[in-house]
Amino acid sequence: MSSPTPVRRGPGRPPRRAADGLETRSALIRCGTAVLTEKGFAAAGIDEVLRSVGVPKGSFYHYFDSKEAFGQAVIDHYAAYFARKLARCFEDRTLTPLARVQAFVDDACAGMARHDFRRGCLIGNLGQEMAVLPESFRARLEAVFADWQQRLAACLAEAVAAGELRAGADCDALAAFFWIGWEGAVLRAKLVRSAAPLRCFAAGFMAGLPR
Numbered sequence: 001m002s003s004p005t006p007v008r009r010g011p012g013r014p015p016r017r018a019a020d021g022l023e024t025r026s027a028l029i030r031c032g033t034a035v036l037t038e039k040g041f042a043a044a045g046i047d048e049v050l051r052s053v054g055v056p057k058g059s060f061y062h063y064f065d066s067k068e069a070f071g072q073a074v075i076d077h078y079a080a081y082f083a084r085k086l087a088r089c090f091e092d093r094t095l096t097p098l099a100r101v102q103a104f105v106d107d108a109c110a111g112m113a114r115h116d117f118r119r120g121c122l123i124g125n126l127g128q129e130m131a132v133l134p135e136s137f138r139a140r141l142e143a144v145f146a147d148w149q150q151r152l153a154a155c156l157a158e159a160v161a162a163g164e165l166r167a168g169a170d171c172d173a174l175a176a177f178f179w180i181g182w183e184g185a186v187l188r189a190k191l192v193r194s195a196a197p198l199r200c201f202a203a204g205f206m207a208g209l210p211r
Helices: 016-039 046-053 057-063 067-090 097-114 122-128 136-161 171-192 196-207
Strands: none
Touching: 016 046, 016 057, 016 067, 016 122, 046 057, 067 097, 067 122, 067 136, 097 136, 097 171, 097 196, 122 136, 122 171, 136 171, 171 196
């Protein structure tokens, strides 16, 4: 096959071939995020992702060194996406701190319903599969959970400052408890195809906060 005729571009703009390659790689990561969030790493076949994006199987290793490298890229993509979601909720100064936590719960319930409860939490899914995953995933997954915990702890600390929570409340411990319980609620929500487990856990968490 002959090479495409080079396209002249202005200074600083990448060649079309490089740009197309980055676009394809990004498309594979986005598709992989959706597939792994629904099916998990072990059950997800690379063929399904490649077919969805329209990339020949032989080209996969042009974009990623291995399935492990692909999984790491998907984790990073999901972590960045979820960090933005948490920032929108937990840093929304138009709401009181505890109302921001409830806003996150409402957004998550709506998000799961939008996908008919087929998709859960990618990080939680992979954590459950750790026995069959590359060991390199362990530290990365824990780092993502730690980031989520820190973001919620900061929001709860604002609740303390605002008088919504009792002075001296252990915000780090409360945030850790929330994410441990939330991941279980997400799993149950997928099982019963309902937001009820999410609502149940969130209500229990909010009721148990030290006021």
